[in-house]
Amino acid sequence: MSFESPSTDFFRGLDMNALGIDQAYVNITHQLEEKSVYLYKLSADCEKCPFVYHDETGEPIGSEGYNFTIVTHYPWQLRLRSSNENHSVSQFIQDPHELCTVGVNGGEYGVYDIILDETQSCTVVEALEATNSNLALLYCFLILLGLGILFQMLVFVNKKGYLDGLKSILRGFKKSLGFEVKEKPEKEDNNNETSRPPMKNRLKSLDTFRGMSIALMIFVNDGAGGYYFMEHSTWNGLFVADLAFPWFMWIMGFCIPMSVRSFTKKNTALPVILIRIVKRSIKLFLLGLFFANNGNIQLERLRIPGVLQRFAISYLVVAGTSAIIGKYMKPMDTETIRGWRSYVVDIFTHWPRWIVAFAAIFIHACIIFLLPVPNCETGYLGPGGLHDDSEHLPECIGGATGYIDKLILTNAHIYNYPTAKAVYQSSAFDPEGILGCLPSIFHVFLGYQAGQIILSYSGHRQRVTRYLIWFLGTGILALGLCGASLNDGPIPINKNLWSLSYVFATTSLANILMALVYVIVDVKEWWGGEPFFYAGMNAIVLYLGHQIGWRLLPFHFAVGTMNTHWIHLVESLWTTSLWMFVAFVMFKKNAFVVV
Incomplete structure (x- = not known):
């Protein structure tokens, strides 16, 4: 059963079940017997691009009509021309061969007719109504909300002891079957000196936030239901999948001042601290190298950069410098400082x-804006290829950022299928490349600042207020750098380049989300953070595990053609939930893995 099936199996001879997720049919007919008609296409996702010849057949469109499919993520501009001499034509220059240009904003499983009449005027008609592909999101959200409410009710009832009778009956039943059953221990007297000491206080909201981030990463890596806005943005912009990685970087930075304080209290020698930091960085880098190349054993095609590799380099710099600084500088004492400095x-x-x-940001800015790149415009930040009316070579993708990776690592050792390649016809580009480590280091330092707030101030109001200030401050900086625009600002928000505006935008969201979770989980204690809290305690296991698990049952499955959002969304949520359950079991068994 599906909430988004085509309304009919066949429509005017078209097999509707042959369409995939977010696809529609377009049928072109014309009444120009004495002219050849050729189709050129332009997606709204391709910024400042030319119309590109749709050379699926290489022949002109006959009067009997021509059917083809479009992806409905973005609106399309379709141009019918009387010539196909050029593979692409500018959208900004008058086209002498233009017959007509129309816009098609299609929907999933729709059928659209484009009719070119004798006056060279085009009409767009929706021949078959599209389905609402977003209903699956609504239904799944309501189901998950209901399950979450039911879970919290069960937790509340259990805490109140209302389930003790049922538990006693179950224990008796298991005992009657011959199972060894541990009797429920009596409640310990709080005044008893031999009672177990309380566990070390832990910032539960941070583990919850980390768990939310890993759950989001697993969900989007598993396809996120096939919704394009939950995947990575093509080039500039900020989609759901663009949030998980920078939040992890921020959270890693958040934890570093706690580690520095712990080393300081234990009076650990600086060389010992630095060796531990280097060891951990090496472990992260090697794990990233091995898992990022899962299934690839060709050393001449080994991809060097990756997610954990970026973590390793950023951690090495931030933790290393913080350890050195923390060893020779005492933290400021909030109890003795007065006046404006106390704030x-x-x-x-x-x-x-x-x-x-x-310094990391300054060096990064100098390189991306001042380094000459062969055959490319200095300071160019675009995706190359079709961008800017095909003024840039495909190899210009990312400007200096892409150039450095190709110069040092070569195309053979970087990612060859960037998000911009299919849209802009760009070349290889690695979103976790070398130059992006510099703004990532700055990103981790901003997370360090958030962790330092916890150490410097003990009051809930003081902490939350500062998170809100950082949320507003970094948010304003992000808007200023990108010019509150997708593409037209000085430094657009761009995950592929790890641009400074992207750093500030994701940091802003991290601060507000941390403030919200902190209030709900640690201050008001309205929610215990389940199930994300468990995932946050074993995030590295879940991250590495889902890198392999997507090839295995029960973590991944397929049913039929898998051509609806509904079945993809169920599969993605199942995978994410299963890994949350794995984290829960590990928590209950006191099994925690750290690197």
């Missing part, structure tokens, strides 16, 4: 870290 203790504690952070 910025978190910022000025171990202040030399900001020198390293801003």
Whole structure:
């Protein structure tokens, strides 16, 4: 059963079940017997691109008509021309061979007729109504909301002891079957000196946030139901999948000042600290290298950059410099400082870290805007290929960022299928490349700042207020750098380049989300963070596990043609939920894996 099946199996001889997710048919007919008619296409997703010849057949469109499929993620501009001499034609220059240009904003499983009459005027008609592909999202959200409410009700009832009678009956039943049953222990007297000491306090909201991030990463890596806006943006912009990775970077930075304080309290020697940091960085890098090349054993095609590799390099720089600074500088004492400085203790504690952070951004800016790139415009930040009316070579993708990777690593050792390739006809580009490590280091330092707030201030109001200030401050900086525009600002928000506006935008969202989760989980205790709290305690296991599990039952399955959002969404949610359950079992068994 599907909520988004085609309304009919066949329509005017078209097999509707042959369409995939977010696809529609377009039928072109014309009444021009003395002219050849050729089709050129332009997607709204391709910024400042030319119309490109649709050379599926290489022949002109006959009067009997021509059917083809379109992807309905973005609106299309379709141009009918009397010549196909050029593979592409500019959308900004008058076209002498233009017959007509029409826009088609199609929907899934729709059928659209484009009729070119004798006056060279085009009409678009929706011959078959499209389905609502977003209903699956609504239904799944309501189901998950209901399950979440039911779970919280069961937790509440269990805490109140209302299920003790049922538990006793079940224990008796198991005992009657011969199972060894542990009797429920008596409640310990709080005044008893021999009672078990309380567990070390832990910032539960941070583990919850980390768990939410890993759940999001698993969900989007498993396809996110096939919804394009939950995947990565083509080039500029911020989609759902663009959030998980930077949030993890931010959270990693959040934890570093706690580690530095722990080393300081234990009076651990600096060489020992640095060796531990280097060891952990090497482990992360190697794990990333092995898992990113899962299934690829050709050393001449080994991809070097990757997600965990970026973590390793950023952690090495931030944790290493923080350990050195923390060893020779004492943190500012909020109890003794008075006046305006008491409001910025978190910022000025171990202040030399900001020198390293801003140095990384300064070096990055100098390279991307000043480094000459052969056959490319200096300071170019676009995807190359069709971008800017095909003024840039496909190899110009990412400007200096892409050039450095190709110069040092070559195309053979970087990612060859970037999100921009299919749309802009660009060349290879690695979103986790070398130059992007510099803004990532700055990103981790911003996470360090958030963690320093916890250490510098003990009051809930003080902490939340500062998270809100950082949310507004970094959000304003992001809007200023991108010019509150998708493509026209000085530094657009771009995950592929890890642009500075992207760093500030995702940091802003991380601060507001952390503030919200902190209030709900740690301050008000309205929610225990389940099930994300468990996932946050074993995030590295879930990340590495889902990299392999997508090839295996029960973590991944297929049913029929898998050509609806509904079945893809169920599969993605099943995979994510199963990994949440794995985290829960590991938590209950006190099994925690750290690198």
